[in-house]
Amino acid sequence: MTIYGAEVVLLIVLLSYSGIPCLAKVYTVGDSSGWSLGVDYKTWTSDKTFKVGDTLSFNYGSSHTVSEVSSSDYDGCSAGNAIASYTSGPTNIALNTTGTHYFICGVASHCSGGMKVSVSVSGGGGGGSGSGSSAPSGTTKPTPTPPTGTTTPASSAAFSPAVPLVFGLVLFIFKLVVS
Numbered sequence: 025m026t027i028y029g030a031e032v033v034l035l036i037v038l039l040s041y042s043g044i045p046c047l048a049k050v051y052t053v054g055d056s057s058g059w060s061l062g063v064d065y066k067t068w069t070s071d072k073t074f075k076v077g078d079t080l081s082f083n084y085g086s087s088h089t090v091s092e093v094s095s096s097d098y099d100g101c102s103a104g105n106a107i108a109s110y111t112s113g114p115t116n117i118a119l120n121t122t123g124t125h126y127f128i129c130g131v132a133s134h135c136s137g138g139m140k141v142s143v144s145v146s147g148g149g150g151g152g153s154g155s156g157s158s159a160p161s162g163t164t165k166p167t168p169t170p171p172t173g174t175t176t177p178a179s180s181a182a183f184s185p186a187v188p189l190v191f192g193l194v195l196f197i198f199k200l201v202v203s
């Protein structure tokens with residue numbers, strides 16, 4: 025059975041291409057410490073870059089809650105006017121919009137005790153065809169041009185690389201079987 029060099033190269037190219045798209049990341053808040061007292065969340069966020077489409081995963085038990093709050097409520101540790109509240113972990117919160125998102129624990133004195141985290145969310149990679157003016161210079165990447173002029177929704181951007189990949193795989197297997 026002959027291995028077709030061209031097909032192997034094609035497959036490798038397609039495989040590497042499929043890995044390129046800026047996949048949304050899931051960040052476990054506090055890593056192994058989770059969402060609890062005694063964790064310095066400023067340190068936790070300091071080496072991370074959050075993008076639209078990423079997810080914060082809060083791991084906690086019944087002794088804590090998560091509330092997304094305004095900037096002033098974050099400063100004042102007030103969960104009374106929360107944008108959203110969650111009371112049973114784990115809670116996954118998608119970062120859908122740019123800007124700073126503020127999260128606190130709503131249990132009395134926990135926020136002032138350190139259970140508060142703010143994350144600055146920048147524009148997601150890919151899919152943003154409308155507002156490219158403020159893209160950081162270091163993150164430019166070659167963007168495959170769709171055959172049609174229509175804009176591609178972000179949700180289908182993750183799917184499209186699978187189409188040539190599957191096609192390449194089918195072609196590869198077909199050639200092996202035929203040879």
Ligand SMILES: *[C@@H]1O[C@H](CO)[C@@H](O)[C@H](O)[C@H]1NC(C)=O
Nearest residue numbers: 092108116117118119120121
């Ligand atoms: C983010 O968007 C997804 C998909 O539209 C939605 O299901 C989810 O509720 C949104 N999350 C927040 C926190 O707005």
Ligand SMILES: [Cu+2]
Nearest residue numbers: 088129131134
């Ligand atoms: Cu708490």
